[in-house]
Amino acid sequence: MQKQKDQIRDLGVLLQKKGLKLTYERKRIFEEVGKLREHFDADGLYERFKRKGERIARGTVYRTLPLLLECGVVQKSAGTGKKEFFERTSFKGHHDHMVCIRCGKIIEFHSEAVERAQAKACEDFHFKLVFHDHRLFGHCKNCRNRSVPPS
Ligand SMILES: [Zn+2]
Ligand SMILES: [Zn+2]
Structure with missing residues (x-):
C-alpha cells in the first residue's frame, strides 16, 4: 500500500x-x-x-x-x-472526540471549521503545530434525556 x-x-x-x-x-x-x-x-x-x-x-x-x-x-x-x-x-x-462524562460514550467528529480555526490560532502565535488532541467533555443525548438531573 x-x-x-x-x-x-x-x-x-x-x-x-x-x-x-x-x-x-x-x-x-x-x-x-x-x-x-x-x-x-x-x-x-x-x-x-x-x-x-x-x-x-x-x-x-x-x-x-x-x-x-x-x-x-x-x-x-x-x-x-x-x-x-x-x-x-x-x-x-483525522477526527476529534466528544466524551460523555456520565456514560463514557465517545463520539467522533470532524469539523473543517474547527481545524481551520486551530491552524489560524497557531499561525497567530507563530506556533508550529505538531499534532493536536481535541476532546470535548459533556453529556451525550441519551444521558441528557434521562430523568436524573444532570451533574
Ligand atoms: Zn482535529
Ligand atoms: Zn452518556
Missing part, C-alpha cells in the same frame, strides 16, 4: 532528524500499529507482541508511540480512564 510506504518514509525522516535509527523494533511497532483498527494504548500494543512471542521491550513501545504521533501515523484517541489512547490516522482520517 502506497500510503504505508509514505508513512514509513516520513518516520525515517523524522528519526534521522532526531539522530535515531529505524531499528527492527521500531519498524515492527509501525507495522503492528498498521493492523489495528480500534484505538489502543501502549500496554495493549506491548501485550500483542508478547502474545506472539516477539521480544519488544515495553519501554520501546512507550518511546516509539510519541514518534508515530509526531509523524502523523497515529493520532491521540479517546478512552475511559487516565490511559493515553492512540489510533491509526490513515484508517478513518
Whole structure:
C-alpha cells in the first residue's frame, strides 16, 4: 500500500532528524500499529507482541508511540480512564472526540471549521503545530434525556 510506504518514509525522516535509527523494533511497532483498527494504548500494543512471542521491550513501545504521533501515523484517541489512547490516522482520517462524562460514550467528529480555526490560532502565535488532541467533555443525548438531573 502506497500510503504505508509514505508513512514509513516520513518516520525515517523524522528519526534521522532526531539522530535515531529505524531499528527492527521500531519498524515492527509501525507495522503492528498498521493492523489495528480500534484505538489502543501502549500496554495493549506491548501485550500483542508478547502474545506472539516477539521480544519488544515495553519501554520501546512507550518511546516509539510519541514518534508515530509526531509523524502523523497515529493520532491521540479517546478512552475511559487516565490511559493515553492512540489510533491509526490513515484508517478513518483525522477526527476529534466528544466524551460523555456520565456514560463514557465517545463520539467522533470532524469539523473543517474547527481545524481551520486551530491552524489560524497557531499561525497567530507563530506556533508550529505538531499534532493536536481535541476532546470535548459533556453529556451525550441519551444521558441528557434521562430523568436524573444532570451533574
Ligand atoms: Zn482535529
Ligand atoms: Zn452518556
